Amino acid sequence: MKADWHITRDGDVLHDDEAEHIALVLHTLRIDEATFRRVLAEYARRCDDSSSYLKALAAAYAVCSPHEVSFSHARSESPCPACHAIAIEKVVARRAPDEMWNGDAALVYGRCAQCGHGVLLSPAAPQSLYQHDAYYTERGACGAGYENYEQERVYRETKGGRLLDWIETAAGRAPRSLLEVGSGYGFTRRAAEQRGIPTAGVDLSPHAAEGARRLYGCATFTGTLEQFLAAQIAGRAWDVVLYQFVLEHLSAPYAELRVAARAVAPDGYLAVIVPSMDAIEIEIFGASYRSFRNDHLHLFSHRSMELYLAGAGFVPVARKTDCNLHLLRGFVGERALREIYESGKGPDMFVLARRV
DSSP, rough: OOOOGGEEETTTEEEEEOOHHHHHHHHHHOHHHHEEEEEEEEHHHHHGSSSSSHHHHHHHHHHSSBBBBOOOOOSSOOOOTTTOOEEEEEEEEEOGGGGGTTTTTTTEEEEEEEEOOOOOOEEEOOGGGGGGGGGGTOOOTSOOSSSSTTTHHHHHHHHHHHHHHHHHHHTSSHHHHHHHHTOOOHHHHHHTTTOOOOOOEESSSSHHHHHHHHHOOOOOOESSSHHHHHHHHSSSOOEEEEEOOOOOOOOHHHHHHHHHHHHEEEEEEEEEEEBBBHHHHHHHHHOOOTTOOOTTTTBBOHHHHHHHHHTTEEEEEEEEEOSOOOOTHHHOOOOOOHHHHHHOSSSSSEEEEEEO
């Protein structure tokens, strides 16, 4: 621990973190150390006048954020894609390179006042982005893509194993088979097959399919789920169909989930992980929220996810929110973090659903 990441006042610990985790926080928020130190100084000052440390942090971050852009609060006339109400209000604008937006310097998101669904109102990254090798090696200026995706192999395999543990606990049995849509390099498939679970993968990216073949010998269907189902000779149904951070990239989640319903066995499950619009991190970090990026067309509230699932013929049987990065760990203890996630305010939303 570096001493200057430890802040106290009158015996109360206001912030305490390790240099290694601080580096992860800075990288995720895409800010530099000088900015974070300004945030901490402002936060410590505001804690004197605040009944809530997290409210003080939110106010401090709003003052120091390099990403906040002022914007008009006009309501969008487009219907909410989840509940169809004309109720989308602009809620955040994130600074972005001018050249990325044809003169517009902000990435703008709206939130539906009826169901809480988050919608990208700025021009989205082109769908062709997912066909490029660079999507898995470079993160774009507006957030799209991965950095060193393959180098995170061990971390992502382990993460896949934890996901399978949760599905098994929530379903009351281990998955009998797994179809992952947007399967990437096959990290979760690898974790499943090590447990004896047969898998298949579908991905739009030939590069991702080649990565799965090279790393694990996994065959991946290149295309959409609908194309995959049409190409199946036997028309096999799957015990678990998994969408792991995929639905937010799609223009029509309702249509996609209706196709998914055809792939799930009668007693099977749909497992979905998406970024949450209900996350407390939005309240605190505003435009710096990790999922405000130009390849995320949707951010899901708990209510909008219920609507999407119901519209495709699914009913939730288990849900949780969680996080692997714990950006608030230096400000609140492990118990408080767990309470945030258990209250449904974590940044990653997990849902397991059955076909109706």
